[in-house]
Amino acid sequence: MKLSRSTTKMGTLILALMLAALAALVLFAPKGSSATPAWAPAASATITPGVQMYTDGAQCTANFVYTDGAGGVYVGYAAHCAGLGAATDTDGCKADSLPIGTPVTFNTGGSLADEGTVVGHGTLAYSSWVRMHELGTTDPNTCAYNDLALVKVDPADVGKVNPSVPFFGGPTGIDTDGTKAGDQVYSYGNSSLRGGVTQLSPKFGASLGDQAADGGWSHPLYTLTPGIPGDSGSAFLSTGGKALGVLSTLGLAPLPLSNNIGDLAKELAFAQQSxxxxxxxxxxxxxPFHSAL
Known part of the structure; x- marks a missing residue:
């Protein structure tokens, strides 16, 4: 059936109105609603996985970068990095923590004698320890190994962020199937105890095999060199560069100088839900991820 001249004009008018409405939606959509931030080049970024983070004088190492649906950018470290108890306190359901909103700085070149140069600022936006207290969590494995906190990067410093792990690259995704004994792992520590010797930051290691008793919440492993105080919170990658975990504790027995990392898939799922x-x-x-040291 042929369209009459008036019908054609009406159709053209309707189409024009629809296109105008679509243009308005595009023009006035909330900025950064779900778009990936414009990351700084990896070679020049100063806030990345592995950067030193200082909270009320305590130094830890960043693990990974995270984003939210409104364009916010976060850097992760261990929840115990904002803890108020002793270094031996590992039960996040019992140990106290600094509150949400606590200021955190991102630093480079920090040592025992000097906190180095502040390259950015953030605020504690989430702590598994704080949230487990609020929820009344009692599961022993969750309490013992859920050790993740997120620091929201000040909007003025977001342009300094790149999510790539130094030296190794990645992460390429999230590891969700745990590890077997002998599986290779990779990490980047940045403890101030090393006095700025960055050659000791990249670490290569092997899993000791997951323990069924902890429900997949942790992965014991050895690295050369082992993680030391100040490395807490740092990222661990599995084969292929997937984000495996967050450095939580130094093992003393039955495996001296081993490390235990919290499973990132479980820790992040808990954070997403709560x-x-x-x-x-x-x-x-x-x-891109590469594993050669």
């Missing part, structure tokens, strides 16, 4: 941060997700690295 943090109140909408659209929380891991940011993938801009640099």
């Amino acid at each position: 943090s109140g941060i909408s659209g929380l997700q891991l940011a993938l690295g801009t640099e």
